[in-house]
Amino acid sequence: MPALKLFGRKWLAATDDLVYPELFEILIRLIWLILIGIGCIKYYTSTWNCQQGGDLVRVYLLGEVIILGTVMILTFFIIRYSSRGSITNTHARRYVEPLLTVKIFMILPEISWNILGTLWIFNKNIECEIEQYTISVVKAMVFFNWILIGLTIFGFILVFDPLGTLDMRKNNLDDSIEHGKISRIWRRRFKFLWWMRKDESANETFQHVAGLLTALFRGTDLVPSDVMAGLILLRVRQKRETHKTRTLNLPKPKYTVDARDIFINTPSWMNLENVYHFLKLSIASYGWLFVCYEHFCTACFRLIPNLTFCGCFRKKREVILDDNCCFCHLSGVKYTSKLSDDDILFASFKNHLCEVPFCVIADHKTSSIVIAIRGSMSLRDLITDIAAASETFECSGLPPGSMAHKGMISGAKVILRQLNHYKILEMAFNTYPTYTLTLTGHSLGAGIAVLLGIFLRHQYSNLRVYAFSTPGGVLSRAAAKVTEEFVLTIGLGDDFVMSLSVESGEDLRTSLLDTLAACRLPKYRVILNGFGYALHGVPEEDLENTWENYDIINPLPIESPLLTILTNTNNVENKVLARDISQRRFSKMRLYTAGLILHLSRCKHIETDTNSKKKKKKKKKEKEKEEKYEMRWAQPEEFTKLKVMPRMLLDHFPENLGKALVTLIEQQKDLPIYVDP
Numbered sequence: 001m002p003a004l005k006l007f008g009r010k011w012l013a014a015t016d017d018l019v020y021p022e023l024f025e026i027l028i029r030l031i032w033l034i035l036i037g038i039g040c041i042k043y044y045t046s047t048w049n050c051q052q053g054g055d056l057v058r059v060y061l062l063g064e065v066i067i068l069g070t071v072m073i074l075t076f077f078i079i080r081y082s083s084r085g086s087i088t089n090t091h092a093r094r095y096v097e098p099l100l101t102v103k104i105f106m107i108l109p110e111i112s113w114n115i116l117g118t119l120w121i122f123n124k125n126i127e128c129e130i131e132q133y134t135i136s137v138v139k140a141m142v143f144f145n146w147i148l149i150g151l152t153i154f155g156f157i158l159v160f161d162p163l164g165t166l167d168m169r170k171n172n173l174d175d176s177i178e179h180g181k182i183s184r185i186w187r188r189r190f191k192f193l194w195w196m197r198k199d200e201s202a203n204e205t206f207q208h209v210a211g212l213l214t215a216l217f218r219g220t221d222l223v224p225s226d227v228m229a230g231l232i233l234l235r236v237r238q239k240r241e242t243h244k245t246r247t248l249n250l251p252k253p254k255y256t257v258d259a260r261d262i263f264i265n266t267p268s269w270m271n272l273e274n275v276y277h278f279l280k281l282s283i284a285s286y287g288w289l290f291v292c293y294e295h296f297c298t299a300c301f302r303l304i305p306n307l308t309f310c311g312c313f314r315k316k317r318e319v320i321l322d323d324n325c326c327f328c329h330l331s332g333v334k335y336t337s338k339l340s341d342d343d344i345l346f347a348s349f350k351n352h353l354c355e356v357p358f359c360v361i362a363d364h365k366t367s368s369i370v371i372a373i374r375g376s377m378s379l380r381d382l383i384t385d386i387a388a389a390s391e392t393f394e395c396s397g398l399p400p401g402s403m404a405h406k407g408m409i410s411g412a413k414v415i416l417r418q419l420n421h422y423k424i425l426e427m428a429f430n431t432y433p434t435y436t437l438t439l440t441g442h443s444l445g446a447g448i449a450v451l452l453g454i455f456l457r458h459q460y461s462n463l464r465v466y467a468f469s470t471p472g473g474v475l476s477r478a479a480a481k482v483t484e485e486f487v488l489t490i491g492l493g494d495d496f497v498m499s500l501s502v503e504s505g506e507d508l509r510t511s512l513l514d515t516l517a518a519c520r521l522p523k524y525r526v527i528l529n530g531f532g533y534a535l536h537g538v539p540e541e542d543l544e545n546t547w548e549n550y551d552i553i554n555p556l557p558i559e560s561p562l563l564t565i566l567t568n569t570n571n572v573e574n575k576v577l578a579r580d581i582s583q584r585r586f587s588k589m590r591l592y593t594a595g596l597i598l599h600l601s602r603c604k605h606i607e608t609d610t611n612s613k614k615k616k617k618k619k620k621k622e623k624e625k626e627e628k629y630e631m632r633w634a635q636p637e638e639f640t641k642l643k644v645m646p647r648m649l650l651d652h653f654p655e656n657l658g659k660a661l662v663t664l665i666e667q668q669k670d671l672p673i674y675v676d677p
Contacts, residue, residue, distance in 0.1 A: 001087050001516060002221040003164070006097060006104075010164035010221075015093040017225045018082040018100070019524040021155075026075045028148070032141055033068045039134040040065060046129070053126030060116045064141070067109055074103045086548060087229060087516050087523050111149060117142040162189070179577050182218050186210035196380060199353040201410060208406060209386045212502065215576050215586040216509055229523050230512035232530035233546065235644040237515055240543040255601055255630035257667050262598070262631055269464055270488050270596075272668070274366065276661040278440040278466040279490075281337055283654045285359050285372040285445065287349065288332030294655060306331035321348040333359055345369075346424045351377075354384050354410035356445060360424050362431075368438040369428045371452070373415070375443030375469075375654075384411060385444055388473055388502045389587045393451070396458045402479035403589045404451055405471070408444070412451035425460075439465045442654050443497055446470040450487055450594040454479075457486060465595065466490070469652050472639045473501025473591035480592045480636055487595025491634075492660050493602060494645035495652045501640075502587040508642045510582045520548030534646070592636035599634040600660045602627060628667060629660045 003010040004017075040061050047054045047061075078099050085092025117138055120126055162185050190196075190206040199205075222230075256262060259272050283290060292299040308327040323329045329349045333339070339361060346360040361370040376385055387407035394402065419425055429435065437460040441449035446467035451474070453465040465487040475483065491498040519526065529542065575585040650656055 001223065001226045002090060003161070003223050004097065004100075004159075006101060010161055012159040012161045012164075012223050014223050014225060014523070015090060015096040016082050016085070016087065016523040017223065018078055018096065019522075020527075022075045022079045022082070025148075026072055026079070028144075029068055029072050029075070032144075033065065033072065035137045036061070036064055036068065036141060039137045043134040050126070050128035052128075053120075053123070054128060056116060056126060057120060057128060060113060060120055060138075063109075063113050064117070067106070067113055071103065071106055071110075074099055074106065078103065083522055083524055085522060086520050087226070087526070088519075107149065107152060110145065114142055114145045114149070117145070176577055179214055179218060182214045183207075183210045186213050193379070196353060196383075199355075199380075201352075201354050205353045205383060205387050205407070205410075208389065209383055211576070212386060212389060212586050215584055216505065219579060220509065220513065220581060222513075225523060225527070226516060227512070228530075229519075229526040230516050231644050232526055232533065233515045233519055234508075234512060235533065235646075236538055236542055236546050238643055238645075239538050243543060253632055253634075255603075255632045257603070257628065257630045257664070258671055259631075259664070259668055260671075262633070266596070272661060272665050275466060275488070275490055275598075276658065276665060277366065278370070278438065279442075279468055279654065279658055279661060281361060281363065281370055281372045282375075282440045282442045282445060282466070282468055283658070284333045284337035284339075285357060285374040285441070286332070286336075286377060287329035287357070287374070289377060291332045291335055302335055303328065303331045306334045319344070319346045322350040323347070329357070337361070345428050346422065348418060351380055353380050354387070354407055355414045356381060356384070356411055356448060358415055358441075358445075360419075360428065362428065362435070363438070366438070367432075367435050369425065369432065369435050371415075371419075371437070371439045371449070373439070373441035373445035373449050373452070375441060375445040381444055384408075385471070388471075390473075390476065390502075390589045390591055393454075393475070393479065395454050398454065398482060399478040401476075403476045403591065404479070405447060405474050405591060408447040408451050408474065411444075411448040412455060415448065415452055416455050425456075436460075436462045436464070439463070440467070442468040443471065443652065446489070447474045447594075450474055450483060453486060454483065464488070467595060468654065468657060469495050469497055470593050470595070471497050471501065472499045472504055472593050472636075473587075474594045475591060476589050477592050477636065480594045483594040484596045489593055489595040489597045490600065490657065490661075491593075491597065491639075492600045492657045493651035494643065494648045496642060496645075496648040497652050498593060499639040499642045501591050503585075503590045504640055504642045506585065513581065518547050521546060590640070593639050594636075597634040597636065597639075598631055600629050600631050600657075600664065602660075603630050627663070629664050631664065 001014050001016075004013045004015055005011075044058065044061060047057045050057065078096060081093050081095045081099065121135075121139055121142060163182055187206055187210045190210065196202055263270050288299070288303055291302055295302055308330075320327065320330055330344070330347060333344065333347065334341070343362045343364070344359060345362055347358070349357045351357055356374050358371060358373040361372060363370045376382060384407040387405075387410075389406055390403040391406040391409055392402075393404035393409060394400075425437070437456065439449040439453045439456075441447075447470055449465050450467055450470065453463055457463050463486055465483075467487055467489045469491055470489045474480070521529075575583065578584045
């Protein structure tokens with residue numbers, strides 16, 4: 001950071017990104033130099049005795065040694081200067097760009113000499129008695145040189161930035177013109193996703209996502225390695241802030257393992273057994289892909305009993321849409337949910353932009369008609385997630401001016417149209433008139449389930465929603481308050497999706513830039529430390545030694561002024577176009593997680609000492625560690641800030657949430673029984 005500038009444009013790399021790639025290259029070239037040096041010593045004098053072509057062989061051998069030596073010297077100095085200075089101190093690396101330019105032009109003689117080596121190997125006009133060692137070395141060098149040249153060209157393609165033209169900065173374009181140009185480039189990128197272009201809402205969705213990405217990254221000058229290093233530094237910063245907070249002895253959120261205390265004032269349908277049951281149904285909506293993920297080696301054997309072979313040649317079931325010839329998705333649903341064909345009333349596996357697969361199930365265990373909506377599992381789903389800015393959401397029962405996630409609104413409307421078109425719920429309740437309607441989903445499916453529940457609630461007053469790992473930006477605060485009557489949201493530990501929204505992403509971007517500016521270490525050290533942190537945790541000395549500018553790093557995790565609720569929708573365009581990144585806001589209003597939020601957390605390891613007398617004598621301790629969980633009710637405001645934590649991704653996976661629920665249910669059996677006085 002900032003981006004590398006070569007040949008009049010910026011690239012998706014920085015001057016401090018070259019340490020590890022160049023170290024790898026210098027190691028390879030050193031091996032080649034040693035091998036070709038041995039070949040020269042053993043064979044060079046024999047080339048004078050060649051009947052024909054000896055000059056070409058000598059030119060190749062000497063030229064290859066000179067080229068390898070020159071490139072190694074350039075690579076050494078690039079490594080030396082690239083490793084200097086902190087991430088934002090580009091002056092210490094001012095020689096990297098000219099050195100790299102010279103090294104790039106050295107590709108031309110490398111290609112020329114590799115052509116000479118190829119001619120030596122395949123040209124029959126060269127008549128020399130070559131010993132086996134030398135010809136083997138030359139063949140290997142020619143082969144791997146072509147690979148290295150190809151990788152170099154491929155690397156240029158990877159770091160090429162279509163937004164890297166420097167004309168916009170030179171011409172001092174107006175903010176709106178610059179924003180428009182960058183947005184059009186983002187849209188051109190999406191045109192390469194040819195399989196999505198036929199989707200009904202492709203143009204509108206791509207335009208919206210392009211505007212969001214432009215607002216997030218325009219003018220940041222970040223490259224991918226900066227983001228990687230920034231996330232590592234944010235982890236160190238957040239741990240430092242946590243240590244500072246502990247010294248103040250501030251009150252901590254109170255968790256409990258007793259479900260009786262948690263659900264004492266809630267409706268009867270809110271209980272751990274129901275939560276775990278509907279989690280399994282929401283997982284079932286992932287189909288055969290989740291079965292393959294969870295049982296990689298034995299998935300085929302688990303799916304085969306429920307497959308319908310050559311199903312495309314048989315009479316098709318009208319209730320199953322867009323499954324493959326053998327109904328693999330349906331087989332995955334049946335295997336995970338343990339349901340029969342008759343219990344699956346409808347299933348749509350269509351996956352388009354803002355259209356996710358879902359199933360309608362007759363659940364006899366809870367006397368419910370269940371709509372299970374799949375979470376993110378494809379690139380289409382990811383783009384639906386990114387279409388995350390707030391949009392007006394008018395529906396009966398919601399306060400005026402309510403807003404919601406744009407992509408999820410579209411997804412809920414698509415499912416609602418399908419339900420009405422096929423009259424699924426009408427037929428289901430005609431068959432099971434005493435059943436209630438329940439919606440469930442995980443991740444993206446949870447957010448869509450909440451909005452679909454709002455659409456359907458005026459028709460089904462007893463509707464309930466079990467939402468698992470719901471994204472943070474679903475509804476405006478007043479609307480989220482209304483959903484507490486019929487929505488139960490469950491999240492685990494440090495799940496980052498629970499805090500994911502446009503606003504938290506913008507805050508993370510600003511915090512990341514501040515953190516990078518405050519770091520005193522070079523980037524290669526930060527990335528190397530990151531591998532150590534992943535294995536052994538963050539050591540105490542790094543909490544203070546990492547930083548150069550303490551003024552940028554807040555000593556306490558107080559609420560940032562950037563986290564203020566965006567209720568003023570006036571002059572939104574100016575917020576999007578603002579050059580000050582910390583003031584740039586794409587969304588019109590901050591969105592929150594919906595429903596009552598039950599947050600599960602791991603208990604600290606319970607350590608039990610045994611044989612204390614023997615321990616005192618031997619000075620040894622035996623510890624029994626068992627992972628247990630606890631829970632509490634949380635508020636949506638607690639999930640407005642993205643935190644970089646070791647388990648931020650793992651805690652989002654549904655199988656880990658399922659393990660936590662199973663453990664909590666087991667823990668209830670060990671609790672003392674209440675005795676009435």
